[in-house]
Amino acid sequence: MNLTAVKAIYIFEMARFFRTLTQSFISPVISTALYFVVFGSAIGSRIQEVDGVSYGAFIVPGLIMLSIMTQGISNASFGIYFPKFIGTIYELLAAPINFLEIVVGYVGAAATKSLFIGLVILATAGLFVDLNIQHPIAMLAFMVLTCTSFALFGFIIGIWAKSFEQLQLIPLLVLTPLVFLGGSFYSISMLPPVWQTVTLFNPVVYLISGFRWAFFGLADVPVGLSLLAIAGFTGICLVAVWWIFKTGWRIRS
Amino acid sequence: MRSILDITDLKKVYEGGFEALKGVSLSIHEGEILALLGPNGAGKTTLISTVCGITTNTSGDIRVDGYCVKDDYRAARRLIGLVPQEVNLEPFETVWNTVRFSRGLHGKRRDDAYLEKILRKLSLWEKKSSRIMELSGGMKRRVLIAKALSHEPRILFLDEPTAGVDVSLRKDMWDTVNELKRDGVTIILTTHYIEEAEAIADRIGVINKGELLLIEEKASLMQRLGQKQLTVELQDAVTAVPDALSDHGLVLSEDGRTLTYSYDTQADRTGITQLLGDLSAAGLVLKDLQTAQNSLEDIFVTLVEEGQA
Ligand SMILES: Nc1ncnc2c1ncn2[C@@H]1O[C@H](COP(=O)(O)OP(=O)(O)OP(=O)(O)O)[C@@H](O)[C@H]1O
Ligand SMILES: [Mg+2]
Numbered sequence: 001m002n003l004t005a006v007k008a009i010y011i012f013e014m015a016r017f018f019r020t021l022t023q024s025f026i027s028p029v030i031s032t033a034l035y036f037v038v039f040g041s042a043i044g045s046r047i048q049e050v051d052g053v054s055y056g057a058f059i060v061p062g063l064i065m066l067s068i069m070t071q072g073i074s075n076a077s078f079g080i081y082f083p084k085f086i087g088t089i090y091e092l093l094a095a096p097i098n099f100l101e102i103v104v105g106y107v108g109a110a111a112t113k114s115l116f117i118g119l120v121i122l123a124t125a126g127l128f129v130d131l132n133i134q135h136p137i138a139m140l141a142f143m144v145l146t147c148t149s150f151a152l153f154g155f156i157i158g159i160w161a162k163s164f165e166q167l168q169l170i171p172l173l174v175l176t177p178l179v180f181l182g183g184s185f186y187s188i189s190m191l192p193p194v195w196q197t198v199t200l201f202n203p204v205v206y207l208i209s210g211f212r213w214a215f216f217g218l219a220d221v222p223v224g225l226s227l228l229a230i231a232g233f234t235g236i237c238l239v240a241v242w243w244i245f246k247t248g249w250r251i252r253s
Numbered sequence: 254m255r256s257i258l259d260i261t262d263l264k265k266v267y268e269g270g271f272e273a274l275k276g277v278s279l280s281i282h283e284g285e286i287l288a289l290l291g292p293n294g295a296g297k298t299t300l301i302s303t304v305c306g307i308t309t310n311t312s313g314d315i316r317v318d319g320y321c322v323k324d325d326y327r328a329a330r331r332l333i334g335l336v337p338q339e340v341n342l343e344p345f346e347t348v349w350n351t352v353r354f355s356r357g358l359h360g361k362r363r364d365d366a367y368l369e370k371i372l373r374k375l376s377l378w379e380k381k382s383s384r385i386m387e388l389s390g391g392m393k394r395r396v397l398i399a400k401a402l403s404h405e406p407r408i409l410f411l412d413e414p415t416a417g418v419d420v421s422l423r424k425d426m427w428d429t430v431n432e433l434k435r436d437g438v439t440i441i442l443t444t445h446y447i448e449e450a451e452a453i454a455d456r457i458g459v460i461n462k463g464e465l466l467l468i469e470e471k472a473s474l475m476q477r478l479g480q481k482q483l484t485v486e487l488q489d490a491v492t493a494v495p496d497a498l499s500d501h502g503l504v505l506s507e508d509g510r511t512l513t514y515s516y517d518t519q520a521d522r523t524g525i526t527q528l529l530g531d532l533s534a535a536g537l538v539l540k541d542l543q544t545a546q547n548s549l550e551d552i553f554v555t556l557v558e559e560g561q562a
Contacts, residue, residue, distance in 0.1 A: 002327070008357025015350060087341030091400070094305040095358040096330040253267065253308050 005097045009105025010112075013079055017113050028067055028117045032124045035063055039185055050187050051218050056129040061212040062184025063125065068118040068143065069150045069179060069204075073171050076110035076154030081161050084251075093252060099245035103155060110151035111144070118143050131215070139214035145230050146207055152237035159250050178204045188220040203229055257283040257332075257408060257439050258304065263313035265299050265463075273299040275463040276313070281408075281441060286434055287468075288454035289443045290553060296463040297443040298338055301410050305335045317408065331359060334406030336397045338413045338443075344386035348377055351385060352399050359404035371399050374429065391422050398429070409433060411442035415449060427453050447553060451475075459556050466556045474552065476519070482545050483514040483525060488538035495535045501528050518546075 017024055039059055050058045080102075083089040092102055125131065133139055161167040182204030188196055199205055200221070210226025213219035219226070243249070258281040265274040273296045281287055289297050302308040304315055306326060315322040317329035343351060352368055372378045375395040380388060385396065394414065401409060411430070415423045430440055430453055444450055450457050451471065458468040490509035501524065504513045516523045532539065 002360045004360045004362065005358050008354050011357070012346075012350065012354045015346065019345065083343075086343065087337075087339055088343055090307050090335070090337055090341060091355060091358060093307045094330060094333070094335050096327040096360060097358065248309065252306075 002097050002101050005095060006101050006105045006108070009102065010109050013106060013109030014112065016079075017075075017109070024113070024117065025120060028120050029124050031067075032063060032121045033128075035059070036125070036128045043185070050190075051216075053216050053218070054129065057131060057216070058187075058212075059185050060122070060125045060129065060131060061215050062179075062182075062208050064118050064121050064143070065146065065204075065208050065211055066179045066184055067121055068114040068147050069175060069207075070171055071114035071117050072110060072147050072150030073154035073157065073175065075113045076107055076151040077158035077161065077167055077171075078154075079106045079110055080155055080158035081164075081167055084158075085164075089251070099241075103152075103241055103245075107148065107151045107155050110154060111147040114147045114151065115143060118147065133215050134217045135214045139211065142207075142211045142214055142226075142230070145234065146211070149230060149234040149237055152234065152241060156237060156240050156244070159244055162250075175204075178202055179208075183208050183220060203233060206230070254282040254285075256280040257318050258441075259314075259316045260300075260304070261314040263300070263303060263315060264311045265296075265303055265308065266311045273463050274303070274310075277460070277463070277465045279458065279465060279468065281439060282456075283439055284434065284437055285455040286430065286440045286442070286453055287456050287458060288450035289441065289458045289460055290445070290447065290450055291443070291460040292445075292557060294462075295460045297460055298412055299463075300460070301335070301412055301441070301443070305333055305410065306330055331404070332407045334401035334404065334409045336394075336401045336409070336411045336414055338416070340390070340393045340397060342385045342393055342396060345384055347382050347384055348372070348388070348396055348399075349381040351396065352403050355400040356403040361404045367405070368399075368403060371402050374432075375399050376425070391418050394418060395422075398426075402433075406438065408439045408441070411440065413443050413445070415444065415446065423449075459553055461557045466559075467552075480546075481516055481518050483516065483528075484543040484545070485512045485514065485532065485539060486510060486541040486543075487512065488540045491537070495537070497535045498528075498531055501531065 036056065039055075043055065047055045049055065083092065122131075157167065157170050161169075181199065182202050183199070188199055188205065188209075191199065206221055206226045206229035209220040210223050210230070213223050213226070244251070258279075260277060260279040263274050263277045263279075264272070266272050277296075277300060289300070291297050299308065303310040304317070304322060306322060306329075309323075317332055320329040320332075322329045346354075349368075349372075352372065353363070356368065357363070369378065372381055375398060377392065377395055377399060380392060385393065388396065394417075398411075398414065401411075414426055418426065427449075430442070434440060442449075442454075454471050456468060457471055457474055459466045487510050491505070492509060494503050494505050494512065498512075501514055505511075506513070514525075514528055516525065
């Protein structure tokens with residue numbers, strides 16, 4: 001493992017983040033505040049409590065998940081797509097490094113960024129509602145795992161994409177609906193039975209449910225299943241990355 | 254002489270079936286400057302890309318200081334610095350960070366003093382905190398060179414380093430290249446400028462349509478350049494070279510009006526005086542005289558045309 005190279009990639013990628021730190025910091029704060037105003041106040045005035053948790057607090061895990069998933073994907077996909085787009089990828093290809101080191105550098109940086117944003121949202125949410133996190137370590141673990149696996153997923157999208165449109169396509173077309181329909185802002189038990197069953201095919205449900213369990217000790221699906229789901233998703237991404245590595249798909253002509 | 258790069262029967266077929274390299278074999282001596290000449294699309298960049306790991310070769314063997322570029326890619330690539338043809342740089346990053354990144358990527362420990370030396374040599378030190386997008390085109394080219402040198406390579410590839418670079422900067426670059434050579438770095442450069450190859454290369458290779466047409470010491474090429482032609486235009490056409498002139502090896506044109514005499518400018522006697530004497534003795538009336546020198550360009554053009562025929 002060429003650790004110096006991994007570090008170089010990581011630092012270089014983080015520099016992009018720090019260049020726009022204010023922006024990286026302000027936008028999640030504002031959007032979180034907005035969510036609280038819209039969902040917390042408007043809907044919260046009708047739904048006071050879900051399973052004994054105030055609605056404002058109830059949506060916090062979903063809100064964080066929504067952000068770290070989309071941020072993880074967009075950071076990592078942009079991170080690797082940009083060098084492809086402007087041509088600086090030649091340097092990665094000509095360096096004495098293998099694909100694994102490239103992945104660790106880029107995905108590590110992207111995961112760090114989304115983790116940072118997740119924590120910023122958590123802190124912002126703490127200003128609006130009382131948060132009493134029941135399993136803090138599990139919460140952090142879920143967050144790190146989600147950041148990492150979605151950054152991996154984003155990395156694959158970045159390698160696959162041939163245009164900026166394609167880069168936006170998956171997050172917009174696939175992820176956003178899955179997250180909104182994944183119980184971010186409601187409990188699955190609030191849906192009619194048919195939809196409850198349908199929802200169980202949505203992988204995001206498992207992530208949000210597990211994450212929410214770490215906060216409040218309540219879950220739509222068993223925590224074990226949630227862990228399995230995220231492990232499975234990470235596994236699939238790793239296999240895809242390994243295959244890309246083997247074949248040089250869309251990187252080396 | 255020890256060779257540092259050995260390419261054997263290298264073939265590259267791009268996706269879609271285009272054969273960009275058709276079995277190129279080439280040995281590069283340690284410490285030399287090799288200039289690769291060739292028209293657009295000849296395969297120069299493809300050749301460099303396969304050595305550096307940017308594209309994979311379809312078949313053939315590439316060894317850098319004995320290391321196979323596929324099996325021992327780490328060892329091989331550590332030795333190589335690459336200045337690509339296109340100016341590809343991260344626009345928002347500073348010169349300093351970009352160069353430092355390149356060094357780290359090659360697994361070299363941080364060495365600010367060394368990077369400062371490079372940036373100073375390339376007159377970029379004042380610009381080290383500027384973002385790339387704030388630099389002029391020539392400066393960006395130099396940043397590419399700084400990046401390529403950041404990890405102290407033993408072999409440096411320069412893919413058309415002087416394209417779009419003004420005369421004084423070009424001279425500076427040649428100086429830098431010569432300095433690197435003095436430090437023992439092997440340099441392979443591609444260029445469209447024949448004067449450039451003449452000015453700095455030890456050996457010159459000509460490549461066209463994926464084939465290496467020639468690779469030769471510049472000195473011996475120059476000897477071929479030493480050949481000059483004297484063209485004699487006659488007042489009246491003749492049907493054959495007169496017997497009295499047969500010793501001079503003259504070539505008669507088809508219309509019978511011009512005679513061409515080849516001679517070596519470096520020889521003690523060119524034989525021109527003798528020839529002119531013999532011409533008038535044979536009763537030929539001269540209308541005009543012309544001399545012409547072979548240039549590397551002629552050789553190049555001839556080779557390329559032969560290759561196309
Ligand atoms: N990625 C690619 N896919 C398909 N064909 C390619 C690719 N890259 C280059 N080629 C083709 O291979 C041939 C050689 O290209 P190459 O870039 O090596 O030429 P070159 O000698 O560097 O030319 P120039 O002097 O214009 O830089 C060209 O016909 C080009 O169209
Ligand atoms: Mg080229």
